[in-house]
Amino acid sequence: MPTGTLLAVPITAASPPLLEQARSAKAAGADLLELRADLIEDLPALEQFLAQPRELPVILTLRSVDEGGKCCASDAERAALFQRLAALAPDYVDIEFAAWRRSPELQAAVRPRRAGPPETRDAPPPRLILSQHDLHGTPAALGQALEPLLASPADVVKAVFAAHGALDACRVLAQLQKWSQARKLIMLATEPAGLITRVLARKFNAFAIFAALDSARQTAPGQPTLRELVEVYRWNQIGPSTTVLGVVGWPVSHSRSPAIHTAAMRTARIDGVYAPLPVAPTYAAFAAFMDHITQNPHLDVTGLSVTIPHKEHAARWLTEHAFPLSDVAQRVGAVNTLTRTGPANWSGDNTDCAGFLAALALVPESGRERTAAILGAGGAARAAVCALLLRGYNVTVFNRTEARAAALANELGCSAQPWAKRLHTPVEVIVNCTAIGMAPAENESPLPAAALRSKPPATVIDAVYNPAETRLLREARQHGCHIVSGTEVFLAQAAAQFEAWHKTAAPLDVMRQIMSGKTVPA
Ligand code: NAP
Numbered sequence: 001m002p003t004g005t006l007l008a009v010p011i012t013a014a015s016p017p018l019l020e021q022a023r024s025a026k027a028a029g030a031d032l033l034e035l036r037a038d039l040i041e042d043l044p045a046l047e048q049f050l051a052q053p054r055e056l057p058v059i060l061t062l063r064s065v066d067e068g069g070k071c072c073a074s075d076a077e078r079a080a081l082f083q084r085l086a087a088l089a090p091d092y093v094d095i096e097f098a099a100w101r102r103s104p105e106l107q108a109a110v111r112p113r114r115a116g117p118p119e120t121r122d123a124p125p126p127r128l129i130l131s132q133h134d135l136h137g138t139p140a141a142l143g144q145a146l147e148p149l150l151a152s153p154a155d156v157v158k159a160v161f162a163a164h165g166a167l168d169a170c171r172v173l174a175q176l177q178k179w180s181q182a183r184k185l186i187m188l189a190t191e192p193a194g195l196i197t198r199v200l201a202r203k204f205n206a207f208a209i210f211a212a213l214d215s216a217r218q219t220a221p222g223q224p225t226l227r228e229l230v231e232v233y234r235w236n237q238i239g240p241s242t243t244v245l246g247v248v249g250w251p252v253s254h255s256r257s258p259a260i261h262t263a264a265m266r267t268a269r270i271d272g273v274y275a276p277l278p279v280a281p282t283y284a285a286f287a288a289f290m291d292h293i294t295q296n297p298h299l300d301v302t303g304l305s306v307t308i309p310h311k312e313h314a315a316r317w318l319t320e321h322a323f324p325l326s327d328v329a330q331r332v333g334a335v336n337t338l339t340r341t342g343p344a345n346w347s348g349d350n351t352d353c354a355g356f357l358a359a360l361a362l363v364p365e366s367g368r369e370r371t372a373a374i375l376g377a378g379g380a381a382r383a384a385v386c387a388l389l390l391r392g393y394n395v396t397v398f399n400r401t402e403a404r405a406a407a408l409a410n411e412l413g414c415s416a417q418p419w420a421k422r423l424h425t426p427v428e429v430i431v432n433c434t435a436i437g438m439a440p441a442e443n444e445s446p447l448p449a450a451a452l453r454s455k456p457p458a459t460v461i462d463a464v465y466n467p468a469e470t471r472l473l474r475e476a477r478q479h480g481c482h483i484v485s486g487t488e489v490f491l492a493q494a495a496a497q498f499e500a501w502h503k504t505a506a507p508l509d510v511m512r513q514i515m516s517g518k519t520v521p522a
Contacts, residue, residue, distance in 0.1 A: 002141035006208040008032040012218040014042035018049040028226045034059040038071035057091035079105035079439035082369035094129040112153045130154035134161045138168035156184040163189035166277035167289045169196045180205040184388040191222045192253045196275045202238040246277040249307035263514045267507040286313040297343045303336040303501035315403045328353045332382045337497045352383035358492030359484045363459045375446045376433035377404040380463045384431045398422035426454040431461045445471040452479040465490045
């Protein structure tokens with residue numbers, strides 16, 4: 001049996017044949033199979049599989065409806081079935097703790113090995129996993145909710161909670177870290193917010209964690225595939241000293257940052273993982289998350305990207321805790337990079353400005369007066385204005401909500417004009433800092449094509465990076481403009497974050513390859 005946290009793959013159907021699925025799971029890196037008998041519903045196939053020699057150890061699970069499965073049988077019926085299948089010696093049997101506690105039949109059918117008499121039979125009886133599933137949330141008094149299960153005689157204890165945000169997931173990890181030396185533990189959170197509990201199971205010495213063979217065979221919301229865990233999150237490299245980084249936002253599940261930063265860390269041989277950390281869109285939720293990870297330094301969170309809608313929240317949280325903000329972050333009024341500078345200390349920076357500076361470095365020298373039009377007046381616009389002012393541009397901000405443009409211009413020292421005027425103002429550089437044109441609304445553009453017909457043609461920079469070539473950029477190119485994609489801005493700000501956290505040069509080529517959807521060999 002391999003050492004360390006076992007990667008378990010649930011098998012949920014009898015087709016393709018169980019043996020074939022078991023072989024695929026082993027080839028993909030699984031250490032353990034979970035036969036979900038409640039979903040497979042094919043007793044002869046299960047018996048045939050269990051009777052054969054096995055390449056991987058097996059957990060037999062017959063999950064009840066009340067705890068997320070499909071088994072409607074009574075406790076006595078389940079006990080009879082467990083007894084019948086236990087004779088074929090699965091390595092583990094998983095029974096809900098609540099059912100096992102109330103049912104003498106289930107207790108008689110599967111006993112914990114650690115509490116039983118010495119073995120007398122050739123084939124040892126299965127080990128008992130007692131499990132508890134909260135399908136609705138993660139209780140506030142989590143430690144208390146776990147006490148009876150942790151005091152049970154199970155060989156392995158399994159507790160599953162639904163995470164409504166990264167804070168829930170971190171609270172589950174804190175319990176795993178607390179108890180995993182004393183008990184064999186499977187402890188995780190479901191839902192996309194729970195992903196980090198699976199990725200970090202190995203860091204905190206969980207007994208096992210579950211990953212699907214492919215996305216069509218998930219058994220819980222937010223369950224990653226084996227491939228994702230191994231290839232994107234570098235499962236086999238994770239250990240007790242792995243540091244934790246991530247992107248805090250709402251939503252963040254489609255962010256490219258985990259793939260980009262993880263690949264960059266792998267290239268630079270940095271022992272870290274980077275994961276999506278969804279935090280609900282209020283200051284209170286952001287502050288509660290930051291307070292928790294600050295008060296729990298063993299979670300080893302060392303660096304965070306901050307995205308919509310938390311950039312201003314991050315600046316406020318740092319200020320309230322008297323932690324330093326870089327000059328640029330103060331000027332922009334928003335923080336997109338948090339770096340841990342001590343056990344309970346953080347600093348904040350804004351690398352979006354560095355991203356726009358990198359984009360401006362790609363503007364061809366025209367010899368003209370340096371004039372720029374900014375479309376939008378949100379967080380990206382503030383960073384773009386700072387970069388343009390640093391490079392000596394004369395900047396005009398055009399925004400749908402005029403008062404917001406005026407406030408920004410007043411604060412940062414440039415001018416503002418009504419949104420409608422953006423159509424008639426020839427400038428050297430146009431920067432789109434609205435979200436117009438972003439997928440799924442790829443067919444929209446913040447400027448009609450006619451407004452791009454200036455002589456000489458302008459340089460058009462789009463902050464939107466999904467898609468890499470927006471409608472605005474396509475039409476600008478067709479009108480002879482020089483174009484700079486939002487991916488350049490994104491990559492440069494990500495590289496600046498990498499350098500702030502890891503104090504070493506970012507492998508920009510690798511980051512660019514991942515950004516363009518290519519895979520980089522492990
Ligand atoms: P934000 O703070 O929410 O600001 C959004 C801006 O878009 C506001 O000025 C808003 O105008 C304007 N807007 C939205 N819908 C509009 C519409 N239908 N018509 C006219 N104006 C509209 O967002 P942000 O953080 O600045 O981000 C803006 C975009 O930049 C996003 O697509 C984001 O992904 C991208 N971004 C890219 C990078 C990068 O690295 N490439 C970095 C940061 C941001 P009102 O004020 O009138 O609402």
